[in-house]
Amino acid sequence: MNQSAKLMVVVLIAVMVQAVAPLVAAQESLLLTLYQSLVRAVEHNESFLIAEEERVRAEAQVGQARAEALPTIRFFGDYTRNFEIPEQFVTIGDQTERFKFGYEHASNWGFTATQSIWQGGVFPAWAAARLYSEYVEQVRRQAWLDLQQGVATAYFDALLAEQQVEVARRSLELAIDTRDVVQKKYEQGQISEYDLLRAEVQVANIRPQVLQAENGQKLALTNLRNLLGIEAGVPLQLSPSVADSAAWETETLEVLITRARSRRPEPLQAELEVSMREKAVAVARADHFPSLELSGNYMVSAYREQLGFNHWQRTPAWSATLTLSIPIFEGMRISSGVSQAKVDLVQARLRERSVNKQVTLDVESAQNSFLEAQERLGSQAETVLQAERGYEIANLRYQEGVGTQLEVSDAMLALTTARLNKSNAMRDYQVARTNLRRAVGEPVLDALADTNK
Secondary structure (H helix, E strand, C coil), X not given: CCHHHHHHHHHHHXXXXXXXXXXXXXXXXXXXXXXXXXXXXXXXXXXXXXXXXXXXXXXXXXXXXXXXXXXXXXXEEEEEECCCCCEEEEEECCEEEEEECCCCEEEEEEEEEEEEEECCCHHHHHHHHHHHHHHHHHHHHHHHHHHXXXXXXXXXXXXXXXXXXXXXXXXXXXXXXXXXXXXXXXXXXXXXHHHHHHHHHHXXXXXXXXXXXXXXXXXXXXXXXXXXXXXXXXXXXXXXXCCCCCHHHHCCHHHHHHHHHHHCHHHHHHHHHHHHHHHHHHHHHHCCCCEEEEEEEEEEEEEECCCCCCCCEEEEEEEEEEEEECCCCCCCHHHHHHHHHHHHHHHHHHHHHHHHHHHHHHHHHHHHHHHHHHHHHHHHHHHHHHHHHHHHHHHHHHHCCCCCHHHHHHHHHHHHHHHHHHHHXXXXXXXXXXXXXXXXXXXXXXXXXXXXX
16 A cells, blocks of 8 residues: 555544544433433333332232132043054854954043132132232332332432532632632732642642542442433433422321321231231131032044044043042141141231331431421521622632631631532432432322423
């Protein structure tokens, strides 16, 4: 390849790189509100989708239990080719006759029907399966509420991390501005070299804080992507979202506890488990009782010496059977099964009591955290305004020569702390509201549906 050809290849590669680079760099950020994040999580989160599939299994188990009470009808059929047919010799007087016992071609087909007339454990088992289906629905709802709580918390954590990056960068900008002022004063001989070194050290100390905040933001976004089923590296842009206030949030603790016990899936699960265990005791006891079953059979036998479709000799047969089974002794198996079922029932009742106590504790703790976060948030806004005003005064005093660099540093630290405290207070308030909703059994999604679609 000559020199001009090589040059042309290099030019083409450069043109292609310039054409592709903007497309790679211009990967658009995915804009997400809290509502959109919650909807996406419901559609893509693997743990929740697994819980969704359990509902299908539960419905199938209901159908399986119901089938035990319904009749069964089966068709059967067979064909036999006899290559050697057994023969019997019969002698009558001086003559011996040969008789074949069968035909070269034989076929049997028919129908069998069975119906259980009485079987003590069928209907309790069917009822238990229906209860289990309701139980699985509560498990799915629990997974749904937990997912919303996790996504909302991760979303607010990511927003906090973004605000922390902003606060750190603004603090760095203020430190750089202060250093520039100190640099000018030092060049004019108004301050000592120590003051300049102190300003430079302050800038150097803040830079790692910026990097740490940026890394924290990356981790928070990675956690959010994982919950939402978004591929790694996809840029996210979050829009601050606040759930609508609910009237019940201001209710008394007693009202919230009552609301939680009627809406949270955990108490409902415990109640359903008790009912299922009661049915399990009935199923175990049913083995003591007799069972009665009716079955019918219709069969057609057909024979022919040569294979074909016509002239088969057919002999139909009908029969009906009523079967009674009475357990007399089974080695204490039934009694042992009943005892185990009763133990499971007692344990289920104890778990129900424990769950109700835990619900009370959860609601009380969540309400206290919510009220504390609400009060703390209200006080932080005024603190930031005061800190901003304090920094302006300290900086102006230093520029006019009546203040000290220490005053500026203290005011900057107070301002940074106030901004961080405000961001943390907002995050804690939002998470506390989310946790209170979860403790009461209220979904975050419903609260956002009307305003953030």
